[in-house]
Amino acid sequence: MASNTGDEIEVRELAANSIELIREIDRSEHIDVLYTVDDGRLHSERVEIEVPPWDPEGDGDHSSARRITEFEPIVTGGAALLGAFIDDLFAGIAIVDPSFEEGTAWFAFLHVSRVYRRRGVASALWDAGVKIAADAGASSMYVSATPSGSAVGFYTSHGCRLAERPHPELFAMEPEDIHLTCPVT
Ligand SMILES: CC(C)(COP(=O)(O)OP(=O)(O)OC[C@H]1O[C@@H](n2cnc3c(N)ncnc32)[C@H](O)[C@@H]1OP(=O)(O)O)[C@@H](O)C(=O)NCCC(=O)NCCS
Incomplete structure (x- = not known):
């Protein structure tokens, strides 16, 4: 599959072994807003956090x-691996499992390299993932989002809202994440 969003971002469905492209992502970020959930509502606070790139050496946590x-x-196991390219340069990556649960897809992974952010790359990956989910018959997308202003800002700008009932396993894995759902149309 290949699709174009705007005139320069191309999203391609990649073979499973292209997951090695993760090594090329610069995930570094200055976080100035962090979200928490309290009493079923989103709360934001100002922070100053420098997230470094992933460690290219070894297999430690980061x-x-x-x-x-x-x-x-x-x-x-069957999830789609999507790559976004600008002028053939790798800019971002996403993983979407269209058959996570009956009627529900899971947007499992989304990263755009720092220099390519705020150019619509994640939006192009999201649109492609939503299409794959819809084609598989899903009516909603589940996201366990990093609690940063950028991640939560991104997903809420695409119609995601707090999950009424966070997925038990995904919540147990990432209790500090913001657990969201989004209708797939
Ligand atoms: C979150 C992330 C994927 C967004 O990627 P992106 O390509 O910059 O997103 P887009 O350009 O498609 O942004 C679309 C909209 O999302 C929202 N958004 C994106 N970045 C935002 C930010 N830093 N703060 C608030 N809202 C933001 C905006 O509404 C934006 O539209 P606008 O640029 O017209 O204002 C990217 O910042 C990233 O990779 N961050 C680090 C990894 C991460 O947090 N991934 C998500 C893990 S769940």
Whole structure:
């Protein structure tokens, strides 16, 4: 599959072994807003957090190797691996499992390299993921979002809202995340 959003971002569905592209992502970010959920509502607070790039060496908690080990089984298990390219340069990556549960897809992974942010790359990946989910018959998308202003700002700008009932396993894995759902149309 290949699709174009705008005139320069191309989203391609990639073979499972292209998950190695995660090593090329610069996930570094200055976070100035952090979200929490209290009494079923989103609350934001100002913070100053510097998130470094993933460690290119070894397989520690913050390494790119760990991310690959973590997400490879999801892709080989049937989730779609999407890459976004600008002028053929790799800009971002997403993983969407269209058949996570009956009627529900899971947007499992989304990263855009720092220099390519705020140019619509994640939106192009999201649109492609939503289409895959809709084609598979899903009516909603589940997202366990990093609680940063950028991630929550991104998903809420695409119609995601707080999940009324967070998914028990995904919540147990990432209790500090913001658990969201979004209708798939
Ligand atoms: C979150 C992330 C994927 C967004 O990628 P992106 O390509 O910059 O997003 P887009 O350009 O498609 O943004 C679309 C909209 O999302 C919202 N958004 C994006 N970045 C935002 C930010 N830093 N703060 C608030 N809202 C933001 C805006 O509404 C934006 O529209 P606008 O640029 O017209 O204002 C990117 O910042 C990223 O990779 N962050 C680090 C990893 C991460 O947090 N991933 C999500 C894990 S669940």
